[in-house]
Amino acid sequence: MIEFRNVSKIYGNNHIALSNISLSIKKGEFVFLVGPSGAGKTTFIKLLLKEIEPTSGQIIVNGVDITQLKRRKVPFYRRNIGVVFQDFRLLSDKTVYENIAFAMEIANASSKDIKRKVPQLLSLVGLLNKEKFYPHQLSGGEQQRVAIARALANNPSLIICDEPTGNLDPENSWAIMELLNEINKSGTTIVMATHAKDIVDAMRKRVVALEKGVIIRDEQRGVYGYDD
Amino acid sequence: MNKGAYMDMMIRRIKYFLKEGIKNIVRNRVMAIASISTVAASLFILGIFLVLALNVNKAAEGIGKTLEIKVFLKDDVTTLKKNEIERNIKNIKGVSQVIYISKEQALEDLKKRLGENKVIAEGFEMDNPLPQSFVVKVEKPEFISDVSKKISTFEGIEKIYDGKGIVEKLIRFTNIVRVVSYVLMGVLAVISSFLISNTIKLAVYARRREISIMKYLGATDWFIKWPFIIEGVLLGFLGSVFSILVLYYSYSYLVNHVSLNLVLFDLVSANILLSFIYKKFMLMGILIGGLGSYLAVKRYLVL
Ligand SMILES: Nc1ncnc2c1ncn2[C@@H]1O[C@H](COP(=O)(O)OP(=O)(O)O)[C@@H](O)[C@H]1O
Numbered sequence A: 001m002i003e004f005r006n007v008s009k010i011y012g013n014n015h016i017a018l019s020n021i022s023l024s025i026k027k028g029e030f031v032f033l034v035g036p037s038g039a040g041k042t043t044f045i046k047l048l049l050k051e052i053e054p055t056s057g058q059i060i061v062n063g064v065d066i067t068q069l070k071r072r073k074v075p076f077y078r079r080n081i082g083v084v085f086q087d088f089r090l091l092s093d094k095t096v097y098e099n100i101a102f103a104m105e106i107a108n109a110s111s112k113d114i115k116r117k118v119p120q121l122l123s124l125v126g127l128l129n130k131e132k133f134y135p136h137q138l139s140g141g142e143q144q145r146v147a148i149a150r151a152l153a154n155n156p157s158l159i160i161c162d163e164p165t166g167n168l169d170p171e172n173s174w175a176i177m178e179l180l181n182e183i184n185k186s187g188t189t190i191v192m193a194t195h196a197k198d199i200v201d202a203m204r205k206r207v208v209a210l211e212k213g214v215i216i217r218d219e220q221r222g223v224y225g226y227d228d
Numbered sequence B: 001m002n003k004g005a006y007m008d009m010m011i012r013r014i015k016y017f018l019k020e021g022i023k024n025i026v027r028n029r030v031m032a033i034a035s036i037s038t039v040a041a042s043l044f045i046l047g048i049f050l051v052l053a054l055n056v057n058k059a060a061e062g063i064g065k066t067l068e069i070k071v072f073l074k075d076d077v078t079t080l081k082k083n084e085i086e087r088n089i090k091n092i093k094g095v096s097q098v099i100y101i102s103k104e105q106a107l108e109d110l111k112k113r114l115g116e117n118k119v120i121a122e123g124f125e126m127d128n129p130l131p132q133s134f135v136v137k138v139e140k141p142e143f144i145s146d147v148s149k150k151i152s153t154f155e156g157i158e159k160i161y162d163g164k165g166i167v168e169k170l171i172r173f174t175n176i177v178r179v180v181s182y183v184l185m186g187v188l189a190v191i192s193s194f195l196i197s198n199t200i201k202l203a204v205y206a207r208r209r210e211i212s213i214m215k216y217l218g219a220t221d222w223f224i225k226w227p228f229i230i231e232g233v234l235l236g237f238l239g240s241v242f243s244i245l246v247l248y249y250s251y252s253y254l255v256n257h258v259s260l261n262l263v264l265f266d267l268v269s270a271n272i273l274l275s276f277i278y279k280k281f282m283l284m285g286i287l288i289g290g291l292g293s294y295l296a297v298k299r300y301l302v303l
């Protein structure tokens, strides 16, 4: 479902963030993108979200080369992808319920669908009792669970996470990983950038290791493999 | 999506855009008040000029109704010639009525005006020195000078009185007032638009985090832009409502307390002023605000 073909990204200051990356991810896979800080993980994710354009190469998602995608069509492409960030990125003036409903609103969902779907998602992430809370009234782990519920709101076929446990304690991190694993089991592809060694080592999923913009390792049921 | 669901979505959209627009205004009160005030100030100034123009127009119409052109004929004009002149005057565009005053009628009128002193006119019966004349009325005051110019080219005319151009002067004055008010209004509208555009710029800046999140969630450009456009339109609209209220109440006060002492002519009533301006002002407020937010969104909302 995702294919990077000889993708390079050179930033304006001539910094080579990704160098001739080729990678293929199948539907339903769970892929860890690992590597030290500055390896190019976030750049990879931004390319996938079409937030930035590659300097060269093609990125094919669900059969479409997104580097050729018209600007007008980008929002519709993004509605098919759920994103989860290290800093949660919830809307602070909206409640938990409203944050999730808003993602569906943006994607033109009917109010009937919204009323049906939001409680389902809240129950999946275990926050049914906190639907009226504002983000600042929640713990980091709870905020991240709201972000995951929001990412799932429009039934995406792909979820992209950039260091989703980076701001969480181990307990909350594991809760998030269990949730992501559940979501993956129901068929959603997950790409997760992280440098949480213990998580990667314990999950035994596919590991793609980046270093200085190059893929140095790609193994099924892999481990983190660094000591940083 | 069926039609019902689509309507439902559109209504929710509009509600959402309005709510966000209002939220932005409340969040950025100081700039919002400044924007509303400049819109109100520029429309208020336009309003003052409109009040002037409306009243001068009314005065001109009032004077115009009593004003008429007096056309005195030469002594040697025969009845035949007189009838021809009358026909010709009636044919001039804009002439509504032509009244003939014979020498005898003129003497009667003079005697009436002299009253007790009518002895002065005695002896005039024998050899009446008063000329025969026409009183010419026109449809609109601004026709007077044209009509009188045309009459002056006819043969057999001794003299023409056309009110010495009072109406013309009044009309010229109204025209100047109109031009000045439009220019001033234009300048102030541009200033208001810029201020609103600046307010929207600050709103965009304050919302940049939300904007970036919305983009990740797949919001279209217009979904992000609308609340800002609406914010500007609301600011302009509120400014116009404010100016209408201030203008209406201050002018009502003026009419009720000042015109009693000013017996020159009746001022246009405050309600007539209100009905004349309110739609125009609201439309202008909306246009000023819409222009301001359009400029800001175009320049500062980089999506
Ligand atoms: N906008 C940018 N302009 C210039 N250099 C950048 C930019 N973003 C990232 N980089 C550089 O590209 C490299 C890869 O960054 P990034 O993809 O964020 O790495 P990671 O997420 O693995 O820590 C880093 O050396 C970083 O400094």
Ligand SMILES: [Mg+2]
Binding pocket: A041, A042, A043
């Ligand atoms: Mg990163």
